[in-house]
Amino acid sequence: MWCYIYRSTKKENCYLYMENENDFSTIPEKIMSIFGSPVFVMKVLLDGKRRFVVGTSDEIEEKIKTDGFFLQMLKEDDFKV
Numbered sequence: 001m002w003c004y005i006y007r008s009t010k011k012e013n014c015y016l017y018m019e020n021e022n023d024f025s026t027i028p029e030k031i032m033s034i035f036g037s038p039v040f041v042m043k044v045l046l047d048g049k050r051r052f053v054v055g056t057s058d059e060i061e062e063k064i065k066t067d068g069f070f071l072q073m074l075k076e077d078d079f080k081v
Contacts, residue, residue, distance in 0.1 A: 001019065001045075001046045001061050001064070002019075002043055002044070002045055002046070003017045003018060003019055003043070003044055003046055003060070003061075003064060003070075004017070004018050004019075004020070004021045004022075004040065004042075004043055004044075005017050005040075005041045005042050005043075005044060006018070006038035006039060006040055006041060007038070007039050007041050008035045008036050008038070008039075009035075009036035009037045009038075009039060010034060010035060010036030011034065011035065011036070011073070013073065013074035014035065014071070014072070014073050014074070015041065015071075015072040015074075016035065016038060016069055016070070016071055016072075017044075017060055017063075017064060017069065017070040017071075017072065018064065018068070018069050018070075019064050019065075019068075021040075021043070022040075024038065026067070026068025026069055027068070027069050031071065046058075046060055046061045052072075053072075053074060054072050054074065055070070055072075
C-alpha cells in the first residue's frame with residue numbers, strides 16, 4: 001500500500017498517514033482542528049522495507065484500513081539514540 005504523509009502546522013513532530021492524497025474526509029474534525037493545515041511531506045510504500053519510529057509498516061497499514069488514517073505523534077525521547 002502507498003500512503004501519503006502530512007505534517008502538522010500546529011503540533012511539532014505530529015504526522016498524518018493516509019491512503020488517498022489530499023483526502024482528509026476520513027479525519028475527524030476535532031483532530032483536524034488540533035492538527036492545523038496539513039503540509040505534504042512524502043509518499044511512502046508500506047512494504048516492510050522502510051523503518052518507522054512509531055509502528056511497523058503492517059501496523060500503520062492496518063490502522064489506515066480500519067480508521068482511515070494513522071496519526072503519529074513523536075516525543076523528544078523518540079529522537080534519542
